[in-house]
Amino acid sequence: MTDEQVLLARARSLDPEALAELHERYYRMLYFYVLGRVGERMAAEDLTAEVFTRLLEAFHRGRGPERHLAAWLFRTADHLVADHHRARYRRPEVALEEAWAAAREEERSDMVVQERVREALEHLTPDQRAVILMRFWMDLPLAQIARELGKSVGAVKLLQHRALAALAKRLQDLRSDHGAT
């Protein structure tokens, strides 16, 4: 039984120490994943917390993952983000426009890059997106990414390669506007 499976078995019985450790271990990973999809810090924090609540309820019903918790959290986050996008489509907010108006020139440039990257990330598959965000935003080594997602290192390398190729294609316009740096 792996360390992750032991932790999950304890968390399934709602053991407070195990749950605290689980939150500690996966919060940042999940936050970056959600933020990469929604692009707003506040929304990402709320949705991340909601994913953990869903995990508790799954444990309470005797469900939830028995291994590869990160993959389960990302899948649940995908559902919540999709709901979030649908709600935003029905009730558009003006936070981005307000932030844009308040930003300085260099901040605006970063905002454009972040928005284009987020938009490009939406075109990746869930696995590609998870690998890219864990690698480039969380600086996790390939071996750990493979372990968290329940894949081989070779499969993670392949996902990374294909994801970067797809991102490059989507970001082509952005590169021509802002140069290579």
Next chain:
Amino acid sequence: MARREEELEQALRLLREGAPLEAVVARYPELAPALRAARLLERARPPGPSLRAELASRAAFLRRAEELRAARRPWAGILFGWLRYAPAGAVIVGLLFIAGVLHLLAQQSLPGDPLYGLKRAEERVWLALTLDPVERRLVEETLAARRWEEYRALAQRRGSGTVTWEGQIEGSEGTTWRIGGIPVEVFPETEIVGPVALGQRAVVTAFLGPEGGLIALQIRAISETPTPIPEPEATWMPAETPETPTPAPVQTRLSMRTPQPTSTLIPGPAPTATPSPPAPATPTPMLGPTPTPEDHDEGEIVKWKGILQAIAGSTWIIDGRAVQVTGNTKIHGDPRIGDRVEVKARRQPDGTLVALEIERED
């Protein structure tokens, strides 16, 4: 492709170590778009979550866990824990149900039915798993009794599948008796009426088994003074032994009316004080038209018409009458069991009939 992924990994490591993007691109020009995308990704990396948000999430998470723990009933964990296996359990129960139904249907099947193979396979497993010799013998007897019941049921299902003939009991080989020149399988369940012994004339009622052999339902002795046979052969081998169903029926012995010192399998009765001339071994037809014999120098020629009722090896039963089919027999029209045929046969010195010609009537 693997080489390209390795090169990408090396290029990304150079970027992380601080190498300028253009220098790395110059070294790996084919990876330029991917490396620029990677650089943009790093540039777009957002700041980490605020400590306040992380602590708030943690507190809410643990509070909710406490609520759920308080609401959790002891049996709920067990029940919900087992619910995850419900689909697999349902599949297993379904498969067991189907297997049970198939088993019940197979037990009622008869030779030729689609599920009969399953029944025999189950029996083979049963036999293979019975290691104790005594129990194994009991199982074998049970299975032999089942075969008998199957044959009887099969005969009932086929309706007019039984044949009757009369002839002299000529010998036996295992469970196969030869009566009036016709080999017939004798089971323990075969009804034997009256004392039977070698040389005894008897009326046999049999039906055709699933594998072409004749299964005796009843053997009825018709003479109290069996005709002695001077020198019965120690063993009798039919010209073409019909295949017996497996497992073979339990060997049945002929009852001996008078002990004989001979080594024959079926001891013949002691010669009577006034030996009667040997009775003709010719099977006497019980049904159908009376044959019209013709005088012939080499043996009596017999012709008759009737239904081909059974084929047991080289012996054909036509209208209750046995006739041997040899390589010289001319067969016209590919007659099958149930067909009406016309037979021309020659009586042999031992009384049996050898078919010269058999023709199916259209």
